[in-house]
Amino acid sequence: MYYKIKEDGIFKIDLGTFWDSGECVGVFKMTEWDNEKILWEKCGIWHTVDEIHFCKMESHRDFLYGTFQMPAKEYGKKDELFAIYILKDRVIILSDDDSIDKNIIKISGHAIAKDYSLERFIYDFFMSFIEDELLFLQKIEHKITGIEEQVMKEQSDKFNIGLLKLKKIIARFYHYYTQLAEAGDELAGNEEEFFTEETVELFKMYSEKMTRLAQETQILREYAMQVQDVYQSEIEIHQNDVMKMLTIVTTIFLPLTLIAGWYGMNFSYMPELKMKYAYPTVIGISVLIVVVSLVIFKRKKYW
Template sequence: MKVEVINEKRLNHIHYCRIHKENNQLSGSFWVPAKSRSKNKKMFSFEVGETSFVLYDPDHVLKEKISGNTPSECVLNLINILINEDMEFLQKLEMKLERIEEQLMSHKGSHYESQIFEMRKTISTFDSYYDQMIEVVQNLQEFYNGFETLEKRLTRLSNVTDRLAEYSIQLREMHQTQVEMRQNQIMQFLTIVTTIFMPLTLITGWYGMNFRAMPELDSSYGYFIVMGVCILIIILEVIYFKKKKWF
């Protein structure tokens, strides 16, 4: 069987994984998302004949050699190469999510929203990619046999991405809950401070009128009496708040 790799053809039009049959010729394309920021997405295209397999790899990103006794084996080998390290990659994503959770629980670090957003974006991309690959494999089973194990493997990868997506949503909700709790604590503190100073403001406003007939105006101890009343009010309010467990 003839196996050929062509690097000259440009594949910028590929945006998803698919397979179709036209004029008794089976052809397909793969749009593989990058597993790191430093790497670009991979784009492949292939054509399968009765006794030939042609792979278009314009960017020379596929290092492994594609081989097989039949065209179906070549396609199977290609897909297995594409997802060979994906489970380890998903495990690393899960470890990153666990580190974010530890930071959230210990209130260490910052920029949680951007971290969780980037993780959810990556997980969503791979979840869509695995769904497309499962559909490709299911379509291949209409023409060839032996793809059942590969479909199960892709289904497991898709299930892992679904679980990671739920995990990231839980982390986002946890972060949002912590933000709301901090806001509630700030509002509670401001409310307590306002409540404490409200009667003091009333007293200062009351004695700020300076009417000539006010009995405490000419008293030698008037200032200290009012000061003592203010301190007593503060003490009583603090005792009341503590009994109510407001702080």
């Protein structure tokens, strides 16, 4: 798809108009760009697209070049990948899916700033990918809060799986926002003087917003770590309770085991074996030991 940037908005155009007029945006397939060297010649760009693994911007003599990997926010969806070339009078975007065109159409449907320009479009284009980031981070926070409540209610059978997934998402988006902040700094640096001072200020605002989002993500990471610490504390408390109960049982039955072992030796000259009330006496002593032990443990608040 090809678009013309005018003062009053963004309009679709054909390929011929795209090459013949300035202030235009072209969206090409990655394979189309790599295979059709005539596109390089027409754009004045002799540059191969790198394999996209993260977000970055680079300043070259006649153009700015960037690659972007937008992490998927929903399970099962693919990351959005695209490369971008920014020239004086046009923008070339390379992508193999339809998300870029959808974003541009969405931008064109919004209120257009007065005296709209290609520079302002570039800013709006990057901002279109982060419109719902605070809401997304808020949803993650609510999920962590839900896990924390489960821990406190001792209903945390799947705690490790749930929190591990959230920590991976948080870590990934932290790096994502940090990379976008660096890309914003590169644009705001304006080394080749592609942008006006007004647009540079917009990119500075963009970079600052990315930095704040990274900070928010870092807060979520710390919150997740705190919840994990609470979970570990609950496990330790439970283990301590189990060990305490085992200690109580062992302490109570140790003297009983001694008595049973002592009289179980069946020596011929043990006088107690011939006493009429020896058996109930041993039972009474055993019961007394159990009762006294329980009273002592109760007073010591062992249970």
